[in-house]
Amino acid sequence: LFALGAEKQLVGVCTFCDFPQGVERIERVGSYAAPNVEAIIAKAPDVVIGVPPNSPEAIAALRRMGVRVIIVQVDTIAQVETAIRTIAHEARRESKGEQLLASMHQKMAAVQDRLDGAESRRVLMLVGQNPLIAVGSGIFLNELISMAHGVNIASVTGLPWPHLSLEFAIANLPEVIIDGSMGSEEKNKEQQLGMWRNFPELPAVREKRVYGHLSYSLLRPGPRLPDGFEEI
DSSP states (O other), X not given: OTTTTOGGGOOOBXXXXXXXGGGGGSOBOBOSSSBOHHHHHHTOOSOXXXXXXXXXXXXXXXXXXXXXXEEOOOSSHHHHHHHHHHHHHHTTOHHHHHHHHHHHHXXXXXXXXXXXXXXXXXXXXXXXXXXXXXXXXXXXXXHHHHHTTEEEGGGGGOOSSOEEOHHHHHHTOOSEEEETTSOSOOSSHHHHHGGGGGOTTSHHHHTTOEEEOOOHHHHSOSTTHHHHHHHO
């Protein structure tokens, strides 16, 4: 909504909303998974926009009270684009939505042009270490990895967020590890490698392609998708 220039139409956001800077002035109406039905009703919104999984009970309660609730899916790049169009329509900013999508496509194409001729590499992307939770198949992050000439080793599981064994990760010899469960602020090179320093035989460790990286531009699907693509 901020990207559409519709921020003044926002009367409530969830506790996790921290971007862009202006969002801090908007009242919180519950968390992502547990929206506060009473606080939302008090705002008398024309429409409530949610993203799964949300709280089915809260959504049902809002609808029983006559509130218009729109649920948008954002698992894949195509769904993100549809969600942007839907939200633009609800905010009566359809032309702004098309402009935003055109700008996103242009930025994504510019990154892809830079990748022309780049070799393919086996990639392991993680969002958790204990257990190992990886980026799997059927989600936008897997699509971005493929677009960046990566081969996601966890996509063979057929699951969006598979729990992997360490043996599986090592046996598949990743050439790039993007570990969102690690910080990138450590000064010591050994610390930057985290647990992966225990496996010097892995191509990603040997070739210094282990990245401790937690980025909301990358993990949150939306208008910052081109920024996430560039990071990958």
